[in-house]
Amino acid sequence: MSSTGSSSTPLITAVASAPPDRLAEAVQPASALEAARLALLRDLQLAFRKRGQLVQPLAFFVIVTLLFPLAVSPELSRLRELAPGVLWVGALLASLLALEFLFRDDAYDGTLEQCALSGQSLPTLMFAKILAHWLLTGVPLALMAPLVALSLGVAVPALGWIVLAVGVGTVALSLIGAIGAALTLGIRRSGTLLSLLTLPLSLPVLIFGARATQLAIHGAPLLAPLELLGALAVFGLTLAPLAVAAAVRISLE
């Protein structure tokens, strides 16, 4: 590490000798893509520093789904009938559990405000945050779902479809949930309100996800509900970042 004086002096002289208007041009603004990449990496790095928050939704999902055989019946044929519902209710609630932290910490320490003042497109930055959230909750849930399904007596050929359905469904859940999380930002103890706001909007995901899983288990063609799940995800992708950005701006007022 060089000493303070010697390292900073050339910098100052360069600054002082630059004509006022040239100064801003000497600094290259970051592109939108670069900004989004950094926002994504930041959230991923933070999540791995706080592993507890990372594991919580996944642990919840596994515990809830594995309690069903104990409570209902260990008979595989009955569990197999229940599996779609159990899987999707579990995934929905687990993804909801992680939502509360999506913006709250950033709003609290002022980094969200800096995002809004960065001169970058706020929807893009918010999209990066939602993507990070999906990578940290949706992807683990999708990877865990086949194991849980297996323990509920689902046959192996259906597992690939279940990964796909949960993967696509959680994209939609993350996007819908992010809107709720952003809207409830200014409110203390927002958890209950967040669930009330988000659950009704998530119901189509639950319905089509469970239906796709049910068809997969029975070995029937499941493209229709899967495509509807995809449509919900795409619909969310196009509109949720805009809605989230607007809600965040309101919360900062």
Next chain:
Amino acid sequence: MSAEQLEVENLHVWRGERHVLRGLHFALARGACLEVCGANGSGKTTLLRALGGLIYPEEGRVLWNGRNVRADLRAFHSELAYLGHEPPLKADLTARENLHYWIGVRRRLGEGELTRALARVGAGSWCGRRVRTLSAGQRRRVALAGLALLSVPLWLLDEPTTNLDAEGRELVGELVCEQLARGGTVVAAVHQGLPASVGEVTRLELAA
């Protein structure tokens, strides 16, 4: 186009039932510094947030280089640095990582430049520590390093010298001087006043 860089015309802001800013007028030229003084609750922070476009004023407008900032808020924000009460740092990242992400989102940033900026604020030896373990003064210094790195024409500073020791306050003075020398504009909400080294400043007294 007007010669003034930052102009405020008839700014009225309500916060709930309170009429906080009542018809504020002022104009600042390039290289000018405005000290905003006033008792607690007199609206210093509200003024800074309204200037930065975080708060919609009920009436009046803010002009930057003669153009209403509301017309293109993003372009305005890319020329603005706002430092609030609390340094905008993530407690679980190191000082260096914080700047890497915070500043990197806005501009291309070399590692060498980052190291120099951190050394300048005296963070050379502890910039690898998590912000959680830093003192309030050290956090403020990290925020100042970020401010210097942004290289933007307009600075809005809310109590920039809070928690700083004498040397740290001088550092704020130095940074503000440099910013003014290169033709930048500074608006600072202060209680004790900016360090004397800043030189000539305009004062704005807000009534509670």
